[in-house]
Amino acid sequence: MSLDITKINPHFEDVMPQEYIDLVKNGPFGNEKSQKDLGTFKELLEEHPLCAGCNLALAFRILVGSLPNPEDTIIVGSTGCSSLAFSQLALHNIHSVFGNQNAVATGLKTALRLRFPDKIKDVIVMAGDGATADIGLDMTLHSWFRGDKITTVMFDNELYANTGGQESGMSVRDTVLYMAPKGKKFNKINLPDMAIAAGCSYVAVVSTARTKPISDCFKKAVLITREIGPTYIQIYTPCPTNLKIKPYESKKVATDRSKSDYQFREHITDDAKKYLESLKP
Amino acid sequence: MQKENYKVLKGPESYLPPAAALHGVSLPEKGEGLIEGKCVSENTCIQYIALKLLEAKNPTFFPGPLLLWRTTEYALQRGKLVREIAKEVNARVIPMPDYRPKYPMINPAVEINPNHPNLTIWHNKIDVGIFIGVHCHQANLALKIIRGGTDCYTIALCAEEGHEEANASLRNADNKILQKLLETIKEIKKGGAK
Secondary structure: OOHHHHOOOHHHOOOOOHHHHHHHHHOOOOOOOOHHHOOOOOOOOOOOOOOOOOHHHHHHHHHHHOOOOHHHEEEEEOOOHHHHHHOOOOOOEEEOOOOOHHHHHHHHHHHHHHHOOOOOOEEEEEEEHHHHHHHOHHHHHHHHHOOOOOEEEEEEOOOEOOOOOEOOOOOOOOOOEOOEOOOOOOOOOOHHHHHHHHOOOEEEEEEOOOHHHHHHHHHHHHHHHHHOOOEEEEEEOOOOOOOOOOHHHHHHHHHHHHHOOOOOEEEEOHHHHHHHHHHOO | OOOOOOOOOOOOOOOOOOOHHHHOOOOOOOOEEEEOOEEEEHHHHHHHHHHHHHHOOOEEEEEOHHHHOOOOHHHHHHHHHHHHHHHHOOOEEOOOOOOOOOOOOOOOOOOOOOOOHHHHHHHHOOOEEEEEOOOHHHHHHHHHHHHHHOOOEEEEEOOOOOOOOOOEEEOOOOHHHHHHHHHHHHHHHHOOOO
8 A cells, every 4th residue: 555655546647757657667665775776776765955975965876775675664854954955855845943853753653553554654854863863852852752663863063954954963072163263161962972861772872974875774774663672873964054165065074073072872772672683584 | 525616717826726625615525526616416527628629729637647657457558548539629738758847848748847837828728627647646746736727627537536736626536527527528519519
């Protein structure tokens, strides 16, 4: 039934724009993809208005290209740069009020469970650091405390990029930004540890320096969320516009940080580990 | 209950036209339709829509996601009926497969831009546009934008409760009603129209 909604009514096949025909014939629906397949199939996000060299755009592309079950996935976004790309995404998505994304996702997950009790519906939150760790920290933490089966992904560019470069709780101490000329006065929020303490079954910290871990960790997170509990992925996505980096150098910044203070790390509970083992053929 | 005598006429009304509901235009009851903000009987509305379609120079159907992405028996029949009606009145079909704002631009001859439908309507000089299978909120929004910015006459064949933002709207427009509309068109044609 889920895949039926990605089939075109044959009486309108002759007038459907080619883009949609390609999505049906050569898209990811019913045909699981991962980051290594990018470029070989019709992607759910092909055009977006984000800046040249934007690492968020790269991470976004990898994530939506790695969805285990796109036809049964709903993404909840929030205010920020990512929301500009959401509207171009060929997937069900909801834009929530700034910071409310996890609360909206909780309601959505509950409604979907009641409406489709026999079906797996993946609810995934994708938002920036401002929405997740500052303005929406309350909503984020409480969804974890409640054990809501939601995957939360944070695009961590360590500032408010969309509004001109204010410091966020995720900015590194002493960082000087367009709208933080004296430098940030306190430490970066340690959200991964907070996620573990709040009861997330799986937590991963990755960066756009390497794309495979983003895809792998994200897939694991979505699968664990279905059966075990909330999961959290934090992706470092440096912003070339606000960090005054040349677009072609932004990946290097991610690489450098991934070798110093933004290293890959992963936390998985025993339950989650067992569950992933049980899925192996 | 209509508070004032506001008529939902074809535009261009204004850059941001007022919501028809704010002028007291209410949705039709069962067995009724809506013509320019006034509730009339379903049969009168079918007759009126049939005539409008036949009189149009460049009528265009805008099927929405509820019709385009369905392969149930009912939807297949509905699709067939819509294409038959379109053929009978010599209308084009421009789909609205989803509600994404098309960026950076679209080809208005191929699809309608749900967030800027007025641009699409202008470009094609469509004088009568028929919405069918478009989700309620998005339909009302697009219909209002079209009424605000263009002189396109809008018709909504709604499977739910009708659309007060359309110039003419049928409610509960199931396949039986579409069949009736098709037959009415054929009858009028026999009588000499178009």
